[in-house]
Amino acid sequence: MRKVKMKLLEIREIAKDTIEMKLTDNYITEVAKPGQFISIALPNYTLPRPISIANIDRDKQELTLLFKIMGKGTNELAGFIPGAEIDCFGPNGNSFPLMSGEMTKVLLIGGGIGVPPLYYLGKQLKKQGIKVVSILGFQSSENVFYEKEFARLGETFIVTDDGSYGMKGFVTDAVTSVPSFNAYYACGPTGMLRALTTQLHNKTGYISLEERMGCTVGACAACVIPTTEGGYKKICHDGPVFAAEEVIL
Amino acid sequence: MRKVKMKLLEIREIAKDTIEMKLTDNYITEVAKPGQFISIALPNYTLPRPISIANIDRDKQELTLLFKIMGKGTNELAGFIPGAEIDCFGPNGNSFPLMSGEMTKVLLIGGGIGVPPLYYLGKQLKKQGIKVVSILGFQSSENVFYEKEFARLGETFIVTDDGSYGMKGFVTDAVTSVPSFNAYYACGPTGMLRALTTQLHNKTGYISLEERMGCTVGACAACVIPTTEGGYKKICHDGPVFAAEEVIL
Amino acid sequence: MIDLQVELPGLKLKNPLMPASGCFGFGREYSKFYDLSLLGAVMMKAATGEERSGNPTPRVAETSSGMLNAIGLQNPGVAKIIKEEVPFLANYDTAVIANVAGSTVEEYEEVATKFNQTSDVHALELNISCPNVKEGGIQFGTDPEMAKHVTEKVKQASNKPVYVKLSPNVSNIVAMAKAVEEAGADGLTMINTLTGMQLHLPSRRPLIANKTGGLSGPAIKPIAIRMIYEVRQATNIPIIGMGGIQTAEDVLEFLLAGANAVAVGTANFQNPLILPELISELPEVLRKYGFSSVKEAVGKAVIE
Amino acid sequence: MIDLQVELPGLKLKNPLMPASGCFGFGREYSKFYDLSLLGAVMMKAATGEERSGNPTPRVAETSSGMLNAIGLQNPGVAKIIKEEVPFLANYDTAVIANVAGSTVEEYEEVATKFNQTSDVHALELNISCPNVKEGGIQFGTDPEMAKHVTEKVKQASNKPVYVKLSPNVSNIVAMAKAVEEAGADGLTMINTLTGMQLHLPSRRPLIANKTGGLSGPAIKPIAIRMIYEVRQATNIPIIGMGGIQTAEDVLEFLLAGANAVAVGTANFQNPLILPELISELPEVLRKYGFSSVKEAVGKAVIE
């Protein structure tokens, strides 16, 4: 974990209010693992914005972020122009367990802006020879992004709430169409994760969680989640990835 | 008085920490008079920054500001790039009385960042056929600006505190070398204005004042100056220009 | 159509937005920017018995998301305000609220009595944040007993509805609100500024000549929302809320917390058109969050 | 050479900078960013008698130049802190200040007594902003008598210097400071957070699950400076100042107002290196404004 300045290389809108940023940096691109996030310190804001690492090209020292404009901070971030230097620190949090050897096929399930961390994960899994099937859920056709990228990793199902693209319905509907897999990895709204973990309670699964954060490094105890063992874990430090049965959503 | 967005055309450093900005706008350039100022509303700041109008080219709808980087706000302003839109309102305050007809020769006396409003004034006076002599005081050679511009208006003396450029000394020293004039106009630090108005107490003189401001339009009573008649006047509204004998410095 | 109207004791407001006292003079300056008839009401600058010249300068300083002020009640005195300023505001179709200040209970009574002369003032706002000279400078606004006493006296002296302006510099805002409600206040306005200080490093002196000043602006908004919410739960009289409002969303936040109308102070300085802008944006914000009128939103925060 | 050293009861500090309680855990996380031996001291997160799980989430929310928090004293309990956290901090060459919390006087005494076991804690910080359960939830920190009582009891229970942390949510901060000084406090730390609230418009609910939270960050700095200045004039015990510090100039402003040392809380979140950065910048700022040591600057505000 370090504080770094990343240089913005490219920025573009890839779906409605959804921004892809490519940044360059030589530390985080070297050490970060799938599932980790970075904290972005915007001038004039009190709290850092946690954003998942969507991809890393270690050779080019390039990092990709995908984020949705949700409020003031992400709106400001979306206005940065190539060449800008962005104050960040990280990489923060744990990462998705890869369990190479044990698995032959995994299911990635992303909802909306929960999709980004699964992309870097999928790439790593594929590199290890594991078969990747992806289910990506969005509100509507205008929100769909990274379909092609995921399709390159393996079979990919797109679901939209309103049926305006891909299948109509929720990711939980699509899950039934994937016959077998060793484990699933999911990231998305809490409602989706709750439904999923219930539906797949007899499967090995890992979920990546969000919560409002203060320090983003484990020091302030803002971002806790109750665990099935009792007590709380810190999402920014002990997570954001948890085994499905570990936490109470 | 209106709220306007001005577009930044040019920005350059003309002396140490001293910035010249050219902006375009079709309202303020039409109505503003010498001695008035505009209020600049920077994002993320609570209070507007009052800046004097240094020049106006009515035909080109171009306004010039000259300001010194003194703190956070002016530092941020200095970082704007051509094309940027700047929220302003104005023109604010009264203006220098021109008294055309009564005068043949006037003395302009500016100290440091008090120089700017005198330039637009000098241009207007010259246009009316009045002879203009200028005394401009700066800390040191690196702070000197607009010498050529003032020289075009008439005889110009530069004084520096350390003698590194022009005469060594204060503007009050140079005043003695100007034999006769109908009136003087001065703007600069309060200490300078106090010394000047004492020295020139038997002359007609107009001084432009500064004070920390809230509203910059006369509504909050932040920016007052005691008057010789008793009571206070508001610099932003009743000033910034006052007859020398009207106020107690 | 979204209904913006609000009816409060003595005040029929076409919309819930008005400038906060001290931040708008007597309206003349901002009338150059827009038609004051757009406003729900105007809260005038504080009036005292006699003319006051106020504090030495600097009187204001900027802080992070806020500002300090110590104007010191500079005003021409109640008589001149009635003669010269109230008639100007009477030209506009807007309610007029007079801010009543003083250093003694008698001065408050005097000012309130004088305002009875004019029907162009529709309500009084009792500014109890002034130090009581007789009681050795303790603020009326931090002692419930003193606040109650001055409110009772002003109620007796006045034939206009009295809104008491609460100071946030207290351990227990609910006790203050209840005290003035018991004393007969028709409404509350809150919050006034928090006492703060800022030092100028080169001179090592306070930036405000008066040493301390009142903190206003977005910095204090969370404190205003908390206090308005607490007071709303404990009292029944209407509240005009203020403290850091900058956006139409902020206005709705105040309404949800329990304010019946709102005032905007500091935000006028950075944007002289803030009030007409908020008035035109509010209907869309109300609609967006599911309300068809201002009244409907008041006190609708969902808190278990 | 600018002398940064500060000596306070129980604390020999190599510089006046330390993290504020609750914003730095027990140091483990930030130790990944830099060597904690750089710090003047570490103020540990609050300790209670037993483990506490804290409040539901969300526990934090951003505000203009500030944030709200309602963590709710989540901590593993004093015994575990002494066993697992204090030894970690003892690895570093820095002073350790334990933050003592509780819901009853007895709990404060218990926690303070337990900390006597370890010589690796150099002073206690008495967090009197917690509600007293026995007295019906009134805060120890807003009633001078209760504050005095708990301070006396903890002084009796402890063989370490006791710094009492003052809450700014009071009408009269000087009365609070004097009460705890009389009770034998060795020093003061101030200010804790101001109580605030923020509503989430789509859900109409408070953004903080606990309804209200404590406001910290640059928004509250003018209030901190004012209170420290007032308390410095009225008491003789040292003050560790905090509230919105972000720059080395801010540190100097706190020293001039009367703080002997300072703590940084919220600013760690946006910049995990803030403390080492301020420590390295402070000498130049002191020099720029004419001081050759930290001690020299303390209380040097010029106020007529």
Ligand SMILES: Cc1cc2nc3c(=O)[nH]c(=O)nc-3n(C[C@H](O)[C@H](O)[C@H](O)COP(=O)(O)OP(=O)(O)OC[C@H]3O[C@@H](n4cnc5c(N)ncnc54)[C@H](O)[C@@H]3O)c2cc1C
């Ligand atoms: C571990 C983690 C990884 C994330 N990864 C991504 C990502 O890859 N892409 C993406 O688009 N979003 C991601 N988010 C959500 C993202 O952090 C928020 O959308 C963003 O902080 C909103 O900031 P804002 O200023 O636009 O919103 P505002 O509402 O103005 O922010 C106000 C405050 O609330 C916090 N906040 C608001 N919404 C959220 C949220 N959903 N989760 C956490 N904090 C929030 C902000 O950080 C800020 O402190 C992630 C969140 C977490 C916790």
Ligand SMILES: Cc1cc2nc3c(=O)[nH]c(=O)nc-3n(C[C@H](O)[C@H](O)[C@H](O)COP(=O)(O)OP(=O)(O)OC[C@H]3O[C@@H](n4cnc5c(N)ncnc54)[C@H](O)[C@@H]3O)c2cc1C
């Ligand atoms: C009528 C008038 C005309 C002015 N014209 C010019 C000009 O043409 N060129 C120029 O360089 N400067 C001018 N100034 C001064 C200029 O407004 C300040 O230097 C500027 O506001 C400093 O802002 P800052 O954010 O950099 O400083 P900061 O110190 O960070 O500002 C903090 C606050 O203090 C106020 N402030 C700080 N210094 C001054 C000051 N000297 N006078 C008034 N307010 C101050 C700021 O406006 C702000 O509210 C003028 C001031 C007034 C009142």
Ligand SMILES: Cc1cc2nc3c(=O)[nH]c(=O)nc-3n(C[C@H](O)[C@H](O)[C@H](O)COP(=O)(O)O)c2cc1C
């Ligand atoms: C410059 C200034 C002057 C003020 N004068 C008064 C006053 O005369 N009477 C009063 O009751 N409140 C006065 N206030 C307080 C405001 O009316 C308002 O309560 C406070 O500023 C909070 O609102 P805001 O954050 O929108 O400014 C003044 C505030 C400012 C900034």
Ligand SMILES: Cc1cc2nc3c(=O)[nH]c(=O)nc-3n(C[C@H](O)[C@H](O)[C@H](O)COP(=O)(O)O)c2cc1C
């Ligand atoms: C997330 C958070 C948790 C805090 N927890 C504690 C605590 O446990 N005990 C305590 O005395 N103060 C606590 N505080 C208050 C800080 O120690 C400090 O007094 C306050 O935040 C003001 O300083 P700042 O503006 O630099 O943050 C906490 C503050 C924050 C932001």
Ligand code: FES
């Ligand atoms: S955000 Fe501080 S512990 Fe997670």
Ligand code: FES
């Ligand atoms: S700044 Fe408000 S009256 Fe001049």
